[in-house]
Amino acid sequence: MWDANINGFKAYLRIERSMSENTVEAYLHDVTMLRDYAHQSLADKSANTLCLQDLQLFLQYVNELELSAGTQARILSGLKSFYAYLELEGMLAEDPTEMLEAPKLKRALPVVLSIEELDMLFAQIDHSTPEGLRNRAMLETMYSCGLRVSELISLAISHLYLDIGFVRVVGKGNKERLVPIGGEAVKHIRIYREHIRAKMEPKKGNEDILFLNRRNSSLSRVMVFMILKDLAIKAGLKKTIHPHTLRHSFATHLVEAGADLRAVQEMMGHKSITTTEIYTHLDRSFLRNTMEKYHPRFNP
Structure with missing residues (x-):
């Protein structure tokens, strides 16, 4: 019964x-x-006989x-x-999870790289190797567009509109968005495509994958x-750096420079503006400057 429920749940989530x-x-x-715990x-x-206490x-x-x-x-x-799936399928009289409470989450501020630290990072790439040219194009794209790592490794050649400065990104839940791409990323993508990617013979199913x-x-996460x-x-660099660090840096640098939060939300592919708002808390000088500029009774 468990296996049948789990297989049905899998199809429900996907479809x-x-x-x-x-x-x-x-x-x-x-x-x-x-x-396994129930066993x-x-x-x-x-599954359909477990109660709230269980x-x-x-x-x-x-x-x-x-x-x-x-x-x-x-x-x-x-x-x-x-x-919710079991209830939808008529396997439950009532949902036992309705009264379950989630643990309280402490919202940690993400690690962000400064422009100088990004330059230091990119300076370590060996441009004399095929992998180095790929990595430069890849990381420039990630930072320029604020991509998740899953979006980066699945980025399709057919989704590049470099002549007009946009890429089409397939995000969570297969939702698509158009994101502007900067000149540095465009330059390095073109170098990589002309000198490296054009000479490769992709395995079946990877013909349209860029990196x-x-x-x-395709690369793994x-x-x-x-x-x-x-x-x-x-x-x-002493900071703990992972692929999401470039995405966090992208959003933070935009917000610090005064970008509209709704525009950043759309470029990041955030479902809720609340998720994007965390980037307003990273730079205290940005908050102070905002107060000085807009609050009528703020005395610095």
């Missing part, structure tokens, strides 16, 4: 909810955790694993989606992380 593969895999992992600690109950015991077990509050909140979100690895396939980590070490 009806149009969720990204990463989110689908995460939610399936969460439900599988619940299934071991809840007398092998089926689920509370499961969340207590998850908490004892010392997972982060963010991960625990994601697990709860996965369970709620799973039970390829040595095996002529881990590979992008390792490239950045290696460059950061060479540059002597």
Whole structure:
């Protein structure tokens, strides 16, 4: 029964909810955790016979694993989606997750690189190698457009409109958005395409992928992380840097320069403006300058 429910849930997330593969895999992992817990600690109950108290015991077990509050909140979100699916399919009289509470989340400010630190990072790239030319084009694109790593590694050649300075990005839930791309990124993409990409023979299914690895396939998320980590070490940067750092830096630099928050939200592909607003809290001098400029009774 569990396996049938999980397979149905998987199809529901992909087809009806149009969720990204990463989110689908995460939610399936969460439900599988619940299934295993039910087998071991809840007398092998089926999903539709678990009650609120059973689920509370499961969340207590998850908490004892010392997972982060963010991960625990994601697990709860996965369970709620799973039970919403069961209710939709008529397998439940009532949803037992309605009274479950999520752990309180501490919203940490993201790590951001300054312009000088970005220059230091890019300066470590070896432009004499095919990988170096690819990496420069790749990281310039990531920073110029504020891309998620999943959006970067799936970026299609057919989605480049470099003559008019735009790229079409496929984001979470297969939602598309048009994002402006800067001159530096355009220049390095053209160098990479002319001197490296044009001479490669992509594996089947990768013909339209822009950035390829040595095996002529799309790059992995881990590979992008390792490239950045290696460059950061060479540059002597002490900050913890990962692919999302370039995305955070993109948004922060725009907001600090006075960009409209709604425009930044659209370029980032954020569903809610609340997500974008975190970037207004990163630069205290920006906040002070805003007060000095607009508050009628602010005395510096």
